[in-house]
Amino acid sequence: MTTQEGVTGEQTRVLLADDHKLFREGVASLLERAEDVELVGEAATGEEAVHLAGELLADVVLMDLKMPGLDGIEATRAIVGRNPHIGVIMVTMFEDDESVLAALKAGARGYILKDADRGMLLRAIRAVAQGEALLGAPIARRVLEQFTQPSPMPVLVSREKPSPLFDELTPRELEVLRLIAQGLRNREIAQKLVISEKTVGNHVSNIFTKLQVADRVQAIIRAREAGLGEAQP
Secondary structure, eight states, X not given: OEEOOOOOTTOEEEEEEOSOHHHHHHHHHHHTTOTTEEEEEEESSHHHHHHHHHHTTOSEEEEOSOOSSSOHHHHHHHHHHHOTTOEEEEEESOOOHHHHHHHHHHTOSEEEETTOOHHHHHHHHHHHXXXXXXXXXXXXXXXXXXXXXXXXXXXXXXXXXXXGGGGGSOHXXXXXXXXXXXXXXXXXXXXXXXXXXXXXXXXXHHHHHHHTOSSHHXXXXXXXXXXXXXXXX
């Protein structure tokens, strides 16, 4: 494992976890050209990633899905459990439904493929560092496609009994949550409901708090599991 010191200013501290040295070197080369991003450490195993994430005060962890020993899913769960403020982005070659769902349920706030370009990687890092969630285009497209498929329910989401937490949502918050689960952004929701974007933002914040989720991705998963995201005819 290696670390790099000397982080300054408002740079986002990034930890890279991948068992392939050549891939780590490639990502390191891409990141070193970004002035607002600092690679503070590298890990070749899930165990190292869990240890270094807290020790190096990482803001974002780029996590491989398949690694020897502790895999990326379990490492993500451990990191987020110990350090909820750290944003984990899964960077992998796997885009099957089971892998995506497992990563998001473990607490990952991003999921992109290893063939994503530098711009996509940096956008993901910056978004997650600001507390947002970002899925690579192929992943986001498939998620939304599955969310709008008719019954039977797709593999990506499984119907479960709605959590009692949903009882705390107001009718308007439920309406906003349904639109979030259909993939709409705040501006689009505001236009559809004829309310201000600021009001939508307040509703979204309340939804996150009541459902005990950190971002839109986790909120979408909760909504879809409860059957709240089907597109209206």
